[in-house]
Amino acid sequence: MSKHWRPFIGMPGSKPLLSRRMAGIEPFHVMDILAQAREMDARGRDVVHMEVGEPDFPSPRPIVDAGIRSLQQGKTHYTAALGLPELRQAISDYYLSRFDVQVDAARIVVTPGASGALQLILGVLINPGDKVLMADPGYPCNRHMVRMFGGEAVSLGVKASQNFALSNDQVIRNWDSATRALMVATPANPTGRLLNPQQLRFLYDAVRAPAGMLIVDEIYQGLVYDQPVETALKLGQDNLFVVNSFSKFFGMTGWRLGWIVAPPEYVPALDRLAQNIFLAAPTMAQYAALAAFEPATLEILEQRRRVFQERRDYLYDVLVNLGFRIQGKPEGAFYLFADISAFSSDSFDFARKLLDEAAVAITPGRDFGSYRADRFVRFAYTTDLERLKLGVERLSRFLA
Ligand SMILES: Cc1ncc(COP(=O)(O)O)c(C=O)c1O
Numbered sequence: 001m002s003k004h005w006r007p008f009i010g011m012p013g014s015k016p017l018l019s020r021r022m023a024g025i026e027p028f029h030v031m032d033i034l035a036q037a038r039e040m041d042a043r044g045r046d047v048v049h050m051e052v053g054e055p056d057f058p059s060p061r062p063i064v065d066a067g068i069r070s071l072q073q074g075k076t077h078y079t080a081a082l083g084l085p086e087l088r089q090a091i092s093d094y095y096l097s098r099f100d101v102q103v104d105a106a107r108i109v110v111t112p113g114a115s116g117a118l119q120l121i122l123g124v125l126i127n128p129g130d131k132v133l134m135a136d137p138g139y140p141c142n143r144h145m146v147r148m149f150g151g152e153a154v155s156l157g158v159k160a161s162q163n164f165a166l167s168n169d170q171v172i173r174n175w176d177s178a179t180r181a182l183m184v185a186t187p188a189n190p191t192g193r194l195l196n197p198q199q200l201r202f203l204y205d206a207v208r209a210p211a212g213m214l215i216v217d218e219i220y221q222g223l224v225y226d227q228p229v230e231t232a233l234k235l236g237q238d239n240l241f242v243v244n245s246f247s248k249f250f251g252m253t254g255w256r257l258g259w260i261v262a263p264p265e266y267v268p269a270l271d272r273l274a275q276n277i278f279l280a281a282p283t284m285a286q287y288a289a290l291a292a293f294e295p296a297t298l299e300i301l302e303q304r305r306r307v308f309q310e311r312r313d314y315l316y317d318v319l320v321n322l323g324f325r326i327q328g329k330p331e332g333a334f335y336l337f338a339d340i341s342a343f344s345s346d347s348f349d350f351a352r353k354l355l356d357e358a359a360v361a362i363t364p365g366r367d368f369g370s371y372r373a374d375r376f377v378r379f380a381y382t383t384d385l386e387r388l389k390l391g392v393e394r395l396s397r398f399l400a
Helices: 018-024 032-042 061-072 083-098 112-126 138-146 166-173 197-208 264-277 283-292 295-322 349-358 385-400
Strands: 108-111 131-136 152-157 179-185 213-217 239-244 258-261 335-339 376-380
Touching: 061 083, 083 258, 083 283, 083 385, 108 112, 108 197, 108 264, 112 239, 112 258, 112 264, 131 138, 131 166, 138 152, 152 166, 152 179, 166 197, 166 239, 166 335, 166 349, 179 197, 258 349, 283 295, 295 335, 295 385, 349 376
Parallel strands: 131 152, 131 179, 179 213, 213 239
Antiparallel strands: 108 258, 239 258, 335 376
């Protein structure tokens, strides 16, 4: 080798030269736990998975059939960047039939998952230095996506005693001239808590007063128990972006499909940005999703919702009896966010030991923020009741 040889950037083995923004993008800590759980699975150890944030059911048959049919019919080309017109119309019809809200299909933008929706919204709204308020704990990708666009995520700690919901007072106190938007999710990840229509109205008013934007993530809409399913779209159409997805309620995580309902004047910018970063959402998925609103599919989804409710009721009761503190039964999603301070002051260590010693995988609080994160873990009831019972048996032996 020449003595003048030296490694250069981009050469295998050299250190990658990453953008400064990457310093703020954290990995999912649960990925470590997931990797370890998968390795244990591979070694033949039977792990009970309560860390997985997606339904255990496969996509409903009518959706799968519609997807297969679209491929057989050669529908494999790009769609319009805003999405298939018939899917945008089907979503609009669904809002009318299920929620009694009129939403013009022209305001609906079909995206690659809620993830794509959030990127488009932040991309058209955020200037470098703009602040976006959000709850801690909350969905971790939100703060990373804000950073991706040069914005500053302002995480506001929310307590179990306030149902992990941001109050309008907190929003008003923390809003300054650099604040552009507030992001909320209802039902929320990781807490499963719902914002009631009045709370949403207060938040909307708090954000609208300084001409800010409210971004409401309704990805767990439909997975609501003991009360009617609502939508923030009833609030109005200005200063409001609603995000939704076919991932959770519709059981289509792997198809990568979601949508935005935007104020009409933002649609051309969303269209332009979508053309440039995604071109369009997956075509096969869009055709498959046309079957998502058929009565036969909705019946399957309703049965599944009841199964999730049964799991929630079981798991909530046993966890509380074991000494986990959960303030009230979460109204939605498929998560229980439990305070473990009766057992440990380090939820990451608790989750790791629970996996090592009892082969039960859960998610530590630090994946969802830093506010009191060491005290909380998330249990996902995305596994069947028999497995949940086995997990609970192991958990109680572990605690003993
Ligand atoms: C609150 C919330 N928003 C958005 C997403 C992203 O979902 P997807 O891109 O699959 O639609 C998730 C996924 O877990 C989530 O929990």
